[in-house]
Amino acid sequence: MEGPEPTRDHRDDTLLQPIAKSGRPFWMLVGTLLAIGLWGAYAWSTQLRRGLSMTGLNVPVYWGLYITNFVFFIGISHAGTLISAILRLSHAEWRRPITRAAEVITVLVLFFGMGNVVLDLGRPDRVLNVLKHGNFTSPLLWDVASITTYLTASTIYLYLPLIPDIAILRDRLGKRHRFYRALSLGWAGTPRQQRILNGAIAAMAVIVIPIAVSVHTVVSWVFAMTVQPMWHSTIFGPYFVVGAIFSGIAAIIIAMAVIRRAYHLENYLKPIHFNNLGILLLVMTLLWFYFTFAEFLTTYYGAEPAHMAVFRSKTEGQFSPLFWFMFVTCFVVPFSFLANKRTRGTVWGTVTASISIEIGMWLERFLIVVPSLSHPRLPRTAASYTPSWVEWSMFAAFISMFLLLYAVFTKLFPIISIWEVREGREHGIREVTERVESYLPAAAEATHG
Amino acid sequence: AMCPGGCGVRVRRISERAVKLEGNPLHPVNGGRLCPRGQAALQSLYHPDRIAGPLHRVGPRGAIGSFERVSWDRALDAIGGGLRKLREAGRPESLVLLRGSSRGIGSRGARRFLEAFGSPNDVVLDRGDEAAAIALALTQGVRAVPAYDLASADYVLCVGGALLEAASSPVHAMRSFGQFRQGRTGRRGKLVCVESRLSITGSSADEWIPVRAGTEGVFALGVAGVLVSEGLYNRDFLLERTEGFEDSRRGDAVARPGLRTLLSRHYGLERVSSETGVPVDAILRVAREFAAARRSLAVGPRRGPLLPGRVFDHLAVQILNALVASVDAPGGVLVPEPVPLAAWPELAADAAAEEGRRRPRLDGVSGKSGVSDKISPRALSDPEQLAEAILTETPYRAEALIALGADPLFTSAAPEKFARAIERIPLTVSFASLPDDTALACDWILPEAHFLERWELWTTPPGVAYPLASLAQPALVKPLHDVRPAAEIFLALARRVSPQIEAAFPAKDVPALLQFEMGGLYRARRGAIMGTPFDEAWVRMMEGAGWWAPGYGSAEELWKGALRSGGWWDPFYDHEDWKRVLRTESGRYEFRADLLEPSAGPIEPPPSTAKPAEAKGTARRSLSLHLFEPLAIAGGTGAELPFLQAILDPGHAAGWETWVEIHPEMAALLGVREGESVRVRSKDGEILARARLTPRVVAATAAIPVGLGKRGGGRWAAGVGANPLRLLPAARDPIGGLPDLDATAVEIVPASAGEPRRERKV
Amino acid sequence: MVVDLDRCTACQACVVACQVENNVAPAGAAEWRQGRAVSWLRLVAFQNGEHGTRPELRLMPVSCMHCQRPPCIKVCPVKATQIDREGLVAQVYARCIGCRYCTTACPYTVRHFNWKRPEWPRPMEQALSPDVSVRPRGVVEKCSFCHHRLQRARDQARLEGRRLREGDYVPACVETCPAEAMAFGDLEDPGSSVSRLAQGPRVFRLLEELGTEPKVIYLSKGESGGRA
Numbered sequence A: 001m002e003g004p005e006p007t008r009d010h011r012d013d014t015l016l017q018p019i020a021k022s023g024r025p026f027w028m029l030v031g032t033l034l035a036i037g038l039w040g041a042y043a044w045s046t047q048l049r050r051g052l053s054m055t056g057l058n059v060p061v062y063w064g065l066y067i068t069n070f071v072f073f074i075g076i077s078h079a080g081t082l083i084s085a086i087l088r089l090s091h092a093e094w095r096r097p098i099t100r101a102a103e104v105i106t107v108l109v110l111f112f113g114m115g116n117v118v119l120d121l122g123r124p125d126r127v128l129n130v131l132k133h134g135n136f137t138s139p140l141l142w143d144v145a146s147i148t149t150y151l152t153a154s155t156i157y158l159y160l161p162l163i164p165d166i167a168i169l170r171d172r173l174g175k176r177h178r179f180y181r182a183l184s185l186g187w188a189g190t191p192r193q194q195r196i197l198n199g200a201i202a203a204m205a206v207i208v209i210p211i212a213v214s215v216h217t218v219v220s221w222v223f224a225m226t227v228q229p230m231w232h233s234t235i236f237g238p239y240f241v242v243g244a245i246f247s248g249i250a251a252i253i254i255a256m257a258v259i260r261r262a263y264h265l266e267n268y269l270k271p272i273h274f275n276n277l278g279i280l281l282l283v284m285t286l287l288w289f290y291f292t293f294a295e296f297l298t299t300y301y302g303a304e305p306a307h308m309a310v311f312r313s314k315t316e317g318q319f320s321p322l323f324w325f326m327f328v329t330c331f332v333v334p335f336s337f338l339a340n341k342r343t344r345g346t347v348w349g350t351v352t353a354s355i356s357i358e359i360g361m362w363l364e365r366f367l368i369v370v371p372s373l374s375h376p377r378l379p380r381t382a383a384s385y386t387p388s389w390v391e392w393s394m395f396a397a398f399i400s401m402f403l404l405l406y407a408v409f410t411k412l413f414p415i416i417s418i419w420e421v422r423e424g425r426e427h428g429i430r431e432v433t434e435r436v437e438s439y440l441p442a443a444a445e446a447t448h449g
Numbered sequence B: 001a002m003c004p005g006g007c008g009v010r011v012r013r014i015s016e017r018a019v020k021l022e023g024n025p026l027h028p029v030n031g032g033r034l035c036p037r038g039q040a041a042l043q044s045l046y047h048p049d050r051i052a053g054p055l056h057r058v059g060p061r062g063a064i065g066s067f068e069r070v071s072w073d074r075a076l077d078a079i080g081g082g083l084r085k086l087r088e089a090g091r092p093e094s095l096v097l098l099r100g101s102s103r104g105i106g107s108r109g110a111r112r113f114l115e116a117f118g119s120p121n122d123v124v125l126d127r128g129d130e131a132a133a134i135a136l137a138l139t140q141g142v143r144a145v146p147a148y149d150l151a152s153a154d155y156v157l158c159v160g161g162a163l164l165e166a167a168s169s170p171v172h173a174m175r176s177f178g179q180f181r182q183g184r185t186g187r188r189g190k191l192v193c194v195e196s197r198l199s200i201t202g203s204s205a206d207e208w209i210p211v212r213a214g215t216e217g218v219f220a221l222g223v224a225g226v227l228v229s230e231g232l233y234n235r236d237f238l239l240e241r242t243e244g245f246e247d248s249r250r251g252d253a254v255a256r257p258g259l260r261t262l263l264s265r266h267y268g269l270e271r272v273s274s275e276t277g278v279p280v281d282a283i284l285r286v287a288r289e290f291a292a293a294r295r296s297l298a299v300g301p302r303r304g305p306l307l308p309g310r311v312f313d314h315l316a317v318q319i320l321n322a323l324v325a326s327v328d329a330p331g332g333v334l335v336p337e338p339v340p341l342a343a344w345p346e347l348a349a350d351a352a353a354e355e356g357r358r359r360p361r362l363d364g365v366s367g368k369s370g371v372s373d374k375i376s377p378r379a380l381s382d383p384e385q386l387a388e389a390i391l392t393e394t395p396y397r398a399e400a401l402i403a404l405g406a407d408p409l410f411t412s413a414a415p416e417k418f419a420r421a422i423e424r425i426p427l428t429v430s431f432a433s434l435p436d437d438t439a440l441a442c443d444w445i446l447p448e449a450h451f452l453e454r455w456e457l458w459t460t461p462p463g464v465a466y467p468l469a470s471l472a473q474p475a476l477v478k479p480l481h482d483v484r485p486a487a488e489i490f491l492a493l494a495r496r497v498s499p500q501i502e503a504a505f506p507a508k509d510v511p512a513l514l515q516f517e518m519g520g521l522y523r524a525r526r527g528a529i530m531g532t533p534f535d536e537a538w539v540r541m542m543e544g545a546g547w548w549a550p551g552y553g554s555a556e557e558l559w560k561g562a563l564r565s566g567g568w569w570d571p572f573y574d575h576e577d578w579k580r581v582l583r584t585e586s587g588r589y590e591f592r593a594d595l596l597e598p599s600a601g602p603i604e605p606p607p608s609t610a611k612p613a614e615a616k617g618t619a620r621r622s623l624s625l626h627l628f629e630p631l632a633i634a635g636g637t638g639a640e641l642p643f644l645q646a647i648l649d650p651g652h653a654a655g656w657e658t659w660v661e662i663h664p665e666m667a668a669l670l671g672v673r674e675g676e677s678v679r680v681r682s683k684d685g686e687i688l689a690r691a692r693l694t695p696r697v698v699a700a701t702a703a704i705p706v707g708l709g710k711r712g713g714g715r716w717a718a719g720v721g722a723n724p725l726r727l728l729p730a731a732r733d734p735i736g737g738l739p740d741l742d743a744t745a746v747e748i749v750p751a752s753a754g755e756p757r758r759e760r761k762v
Numbered sequence C: 001m002v003v004d005l006d007r008c009t010a011c012q013a014c015v016v017a018c019q020v021e022n023n024v025a026p027a028g029a030a031e032w033r034q035g036r037a038v039s040w041l042r043l044v045a046f047q048n049g050e051h052g053t054r055p056e057l058r059l060m061p062v063s064c065m066h067c068q069r070p071p072c073i074k075v076c077p078v079k080a081t082q083i084d085r086e087g088l089v090a091q092v093y094a095r096c097i098g099c100r101y102c103t104t105a106c107p108y109t110v111r112h113f114n115w116k117r118p119e120w121p122r123p124m125e126q127a128l129s130p131d132v133s134v135r136p137r138g139v140v141e142k143c144s145f146c147h148h149r150l151q152r153a154r155d156q157a158r159l160e161g162r163r164l165r166e167g168d169y170v171p172a173c174v175e176t177c178p179a180e181a182m183a184f185g186d187l188e189d190p191g192s193s194v195s196r197l198a199q200g201p202r203v204f205r206l207l208e209e210l211g212t213e214p215k216v217i218y219l220s221k222g223e224s225g226g227r228a
């Protein structure tokens, strides 16, 4: 009943194609992204030389694009590990071709999230003071701790399911042999190895969920632990987590659509996958709306002047165009695409919703950071904040470098987990049948009766 | 002292560097305190654009690059030679001295030089106190700047002026204010400000009464009318000490209508209310409060060292003080005494000089110049007329000009005319320390030493009642640059021009000059070396009892003590010394109802003061221009220093630019949005400013700060903001002849609107 | 510190005195417009009258409140801002990493960041006081209650073999205030003049509802009596 020897199975060779050879489009992409990355390096060097005066920041808008991007990237990071872990633990069979693509996002994007904090420091040279003189009453330190933990856990969680696939590459690819051999840790696919691996993956999936939740909660606490208007809110923890999952799922959908197209994986990533993620995304859309509504209504009813100043600047003042655009992109667009079965059932439908959500969620982060700072409690003529070319360049460079690393990953490892797809084919169907039967009232006896 | 305020300063030094200025705690003017300008003064000492030595212009006017550095000898020889030629040619009168309001030795030396040289043309540019002084001359017969005893008053009605930030001595005024408010147990002074723009002083007031621009005097007369009609005045004082309250009669006919008639005839409540825009009940209430308070004081309009206000308004406000007998009484209007410095020796006979001094002045002001106790109810200088005279060369040609602490190309009411005029003078010299607009247009710049680098003896600042002389020695052992004190420069010029002029100076160097002057204080046998509040109380008590207990036994001891403590003063003020303070022909306070007839003053509201609603229909919307001087840049100086540029107005957090305050309703009519750049245009000029929409101004008024918009002034001032003095017409105050700053109509259009349609004036 | 708003004339001498005393670099027009000019003390304007009410402008000098329970200290990740023995909220320039968390957490917006290296065009550097360190680029600074003056006063007192007396230690802003609106002293000493001032009916603290327990105390405008 077993299929051919794992490394001799040729049914999923499409998945090895991107690793085996790279065409001109790939190198052109690499070139472009590298160029943008280099531009970013130049922008950063000017900031290092001339300080944060190169940004558009001022008093009282001490935080801007960098902190927005920090929150945004960390939010995206919930794409992978968390979604994948939840799907794994709930034995959602359709997860199999998705998890890896998602997990990679997490690991990579975390670096860029942290990178934004370093960018934002006035004295990046003293960043190690955080270890030397760490002050545990500071939510920023909680952030350092939880993000580091999350990064470690996510990396392990990405790596464990990679091992069998690395073994396949080691045996089949014929290049980078030493690299794959070292990373495969002598994987031979023995039942014992398989049992240990499955156990480890399951354990990590359990561990990683609270960590992921904690990460974005702590990110929200950076704001909520101050007494600033429209930051000091108990709802911020869950609100941020929901937003993070929201933007995370959208990121997975976009990533899936791209690799599907680029590597001709229509056979693996089917509209049904998009549809299922789309349903999740729809739930998150509604949740997002619920939280946003609750947050704003609470503020509005409390009507404290300091809070209302921020509230008004968002709903009718200086930030209102961005705010309402955010509302459209975070709610109106995704809701109409995802609630409609016909559009949700298509790749373009979910992708459009997802792109809209990413834009909207970035704006949401921006609209959390900047308007509160622009309206401090004591009146003060605020210079308006417009991000400088350096900040935009760093944003572009970080996105480029993320895409570049992601692309390189797909060139080194299968972006769809080969062994898990096989496992699905070989065990999944039986397992699901058994499971479904186990839900039913003693069906066998009923027939005998 | 960066201003005529004349505060005592102590310098914290680290080896040869001055690192902080503090007020001299013993000094009676400032009692250890300094205003922001004083605090920022180190930035002027160490200003990177200070002129480091004498400069001679070799290129076109207006740029510092046109100057080359020369030695003092060369500069003094050249200038001295030029002046000598004028004198030898018998035209000493063609030398013009243009100076600021400094009461220091430089100014006294300059005047002596001019006199001995033989010219009558001593022209003072800063006229902030002139209107008040003219009003005092008209009513009390003393030509002096009145001193308001704020510290002892219980109720202060400030009409049209920024009593605190625009005071001649801001620190003194603010200390008094602190005392007035919370310095006396059980007594808290109440301040009511009546003005068309809520000034910074107004923000400290208990009440702001907005009044239509230009009608402040009318308001005061309205209040006076209530006091009179309700009998809320001091009958005894009126009877014994005043003249002109009742009509003067010849037989049955009224020869000259008195104040009572004037008020009832022209300044009835309804009329005043409709003209000023102040509700009747507010006028009534103010009048009753004013009458009910124990010590009430009314203060007339003054908006800064450059902006005197109208004499009409000052006269009207003074009436209130007279009605409640707040004249020469504690908490009232006091008359400062002259400081008994030793008079400089009589000039030796010099026919040429005498001939020159007898020529008419170029600015057309008659009478002997610079004599402060002369009872002249007119302005003592007329810089705008001077510019005209230079341009038209009538009555004669100006052939040399010395500008000392004066920047007419920036601060006169006719800056552009002065720019043209100065080009007509063959020899022009500025003593500027930073390259101001005038210096950049002169042929020579002889940089004066900074006040921290020189010896000084300042006399009482305007607005302070007691005689006082502040003595200061250089804070730095040697000046930072190759610069010299003005008095020393005049001595050096005197030496080069003629021995007769040199002989007119009683000493050969500045410290010796000061010592000579201080001798007069010793011989006056009064006053004391500055000391603690305890010393002050002691001296006051002794002198009150007719004793004099000096802390010094010789002129030398006085000199040394004054050097140590900051100077000499006489804290005893003899109130109700009527012979001294009422020196009119009648020997009484004169109400001068004749000058307050509506026809003589600006009774008809200018067409521009209509309410927005009224203006709606008209195609052209003109506003009346209200100028004010923020403390930081008062007197046309301060913009050079970055710390001062940043604090122009805390109400708007305004800095580093010129703004125009417009009432939001008016702005809506004009189509002007908050923060946008607008063109402010009068028939005489146009400037760009940023619109600030604020209920701090009454509708139909456009308020603009004076002090920005320099061409020169160094890196921080040049090109920052715009100079609204360019908008002023040549209008004159009918009483006294000062420029009338409240008679300018402007229109405002968004700068983005481009050229507005040309419309004919209605 | 006690600020009597009934005396204060909004002259801003305190603002400039602080800058001169504490080696604040001159900022130009561009920096000012960008909102980056450093001023440890500023005048906060409360204006009403926009909506037809009686126009009023209230100005209030605001420096660091040296809160007894300062929100800024809790959030600093590296303990670069701390409450010291005297109860002053101090800033350790050499440790600060410039994250600007404290600046955003301070409800009074009184902390400043060095966006660029401070510069003094020659010869302005000559006016720098050796008592106060010049802050490098990238760190946060704020009112120190003129801590260096405390040190100086303490040294002087020790030299004279006596304890610190009231008036020995007066910050630059208080020293210059022309209206004598500011008073400084030990609030814990019940006999000090500030303690006496802090008793009256006009006393209030800024944003006291936030529980920061500011050590800067204001006296409101108006009669000193109140309801008898």
Ligand SMILES: Nc1nc2c(c(=O)[nH]1)N[C@H]1C(S)=C(S)[C@@H](COP(=O)(O)OP(=O)(O)OC[C@H]3O[C@@H](n4cnc5c(=O)[nH]c(N)nc54)[C@H](O)[C@@H]3O)O[C@H]1N2
Binding pocket: C201, C202, C203, C220, C226, C227, C228
């Ligand atoms: N016409 C009329 N006159 C009356 C009475 C009446 O019924 N009608 N009632 C009489 C009676 S019973 C009384 S008790 C008196 C009351 O007379 P007042 O003592 O004048 O009392 P209030 O009018 O309440 O004003 C008290 C002031 O305190 C200010 N204030 C409020 N909270 C604070 C605070 O926390 N700190 C400080 N420093 N100030 C604060 C308020 O703004 C107000 O300015 O009036 C008597 N006079």
Ligand SMILES: Nc1nc2c(c(=O)[nH]1)N[C@H]1C(S)=C(S)[C@@H](COP(=O)(O)OP(=O)(O)OC[C@H]3O[C@@H](n4cnc5c(=O)[nH]c(N)nc54)[C@H](O)[C@@H]3O)O[C@H]1N2
Binding pocket: none
């Ligand atoms: N909103 C608001 N509430 C307040 C206050 C405030 O300032 N604002 N102030 C508070 C203070 S300080 C006080 S003292 C209380 C006062 O509150 P109350 O004691 O309720 O005082 P009044 O409103 O004056 O009402 C007293 C009643 O007594 C009646 N009355 C008058 N003369 C006589 C008489 O000779 N004999 C009898 N039997 N009745 C008489 C009057 O007609 C009236 O009905 O209010 C308190 N409540």
Ligand code: SF4
Binding pocket: B001, B002, B003, B004, B005, B006, B007, B030, B033, B034, B035, B036, B037, B038, B039, B169, B170, B171, B172
């Ligand atoms: S009032 Fe005048 S003299 Fe006194 S500190 Fe201010 S600028 Fe200097």
Ligand code: SF4
Binding pocket: C003, C007, C008, C009, C010, C011, C012, C013, C014, C015, C061, C176, C177, C178, C179, C180, C181, C182
């Ligand atoms: S120096 Fe004194 S009077 Fe001036 S603004 Fe500061 S506190 Fe107010």
Ligand code: SF4
Binding pocket: C063, C064, C065, C066, C067, C070, C071, C072, C073, C089, C105, C106, C107, C108, C109, C110, C111, C142, C212
């Ligand atoms: S005022 Fe701000 S900076 Fe000062 S102690 Fe309080 S929270 Fe900290």
Ligand code: SF4
Binding pocket: C075, C076, C077, C078, C079, C080, C081, C095, C096, C097, C098, C099, C100, C101, C102, C103, C139, C140
């Ligand atoms: S900016 Fe400096 S003082 Fe402020 S929180 Fe960050 S490290 Fe601490």
Ligand code: SF4
Binding pocket: C017, C018, C019, C021, C022, C040, C041, C063, C064, C142, C143, C144, C145, C146, C147, C171, C172, C173, C174
């Ligand atoms: S106490 Fe010192 S540091 Fe603080 S505002 Fe006053 S002068 Fe500045």
Ligand SMILES: [Mo]
Binding pocket: none
């Ligand atoms: Mo009461």
